[in-house]
Amino acid sequence: xxxxxxxxxxxxxxxxxxxxxxxxxxxxxxxxAWQAEVQAALMALETVEIGPDVFIAPQARIxxxxxxxxxxxxxARIAADCVLHGPLTIGPHVSVNHHVTMDGGRAGIHIGANxxxxxxxxxxxxxxxxxxxxxxxxxxxTSRGITVGQDVWIGAQAGxxxxxxxxxxxxxxxxxxxxxxxxxxTVVAGNPALVIKQRR
Numbered sequence: 001x002x003x004x005x006x007x008x009x010x011x012x013x014x015x016x017x018x019x020x021x022x023x024x025x026x027x028x029x030x031x032x033a034w035q036a037e038v039q040a041a042l043m044a045l046e047t048v049e050i051g052p053d054v055f056i057a058p059q060a061r062i063x064x065x066x067x068x069x070x071x072x073x074x075x076a077r078i079a080a081d082c083v084l085h086g087p088l089t090i091g092p093h094v095s096v097n098h099h100v101t102m103d104g105g106r107a108g109i110h111i112g113a114n115x116x117x118x119x120x121x122x123x124x125x126x127x128x129x130x131x132x133x134x135x136x137x138x139x140x141x142t143s144r145g146i147t148v149g150q151d152v153w154i155g156a157q158a159g160x161x162x163x164x165x166x167x168x169x170x171x172x173x174x175x176x177x178x179x180x181x182x183x184x185x186t187v188v189a190g191n192p193a194l195v196i197k198q199r200r
Contacts, residue, residue: 010034014057015098017077048072051092060084068104073113091115091150105162107145112168115148118156123148127162149184169199 013019013031023031038058039050046064050056051074059080064070068086072078076090079098087108090096094111097119102109105126111117125146129139146160149168154160158176166172166182173189173196182188185199 006030011080013055014059014080017055017057017079018095020055020077046070047086051076054078057082057098064088079119097121097156105141105143105145107143107162109146109148111148112150112152114150115152115154117154118158118174120157121154121159123160125162171199 020031035055038056039054042048042056042062043050046062047066047069048062048064049069049071051072053075054072056072056078057080060078060082062070062084064086070084070086071089073090073092073094075093077095079096081099082096083101085103087104088102089108089110091111091113093114095116097117099120100117102123103125105124107125109123109125123146126141126143128136128141130136131139142162144163146162147165148154149166149170151169152166152172154172155174155176157174158172158178160166160178164178164181166178167184167186169185170182171187172178172182172193173187175191176189176193177191178188178193186195187197187199188194189196
């Protein structure tokens, strides 16, 4: 593999990190060495805990100042152009596709194992006050946190607001705006998101 092709393949992996699992034996050594370098540099700069066999695109932006730790579980895949701000816990074998934004506010975001988060989804675990007598930018910020269960699929461009809990096995449709809790094994879609069926 020549150097130019290798750089292109790194970019391909960055935007489609599930391909990391399908690397040929001849590619694994350089890819693992590359990932070790990327992750070591990140841990030297930020309060990040990274489990084994994780892939993090170097184009991902992870911000984890003290008190806002980002924990990334074993086998997780983080694609390019994500913006992740702790406190945030990403469980084992979670896939975070490109351009996902998650901000843990003060209370944090917890993503359960084996969950899939599609491109351009947004999760914000904070909110601004809305009192009419004061500028919004001057109002207090609240944070209750977001919890996403295991084996959840969050569709592309979905939005999840502070205080929401999503049960295990739920599916959030593309472009859905989730403003209330979602029960396990429930499929929701729309703005605001409403139940459209059960997976049971």
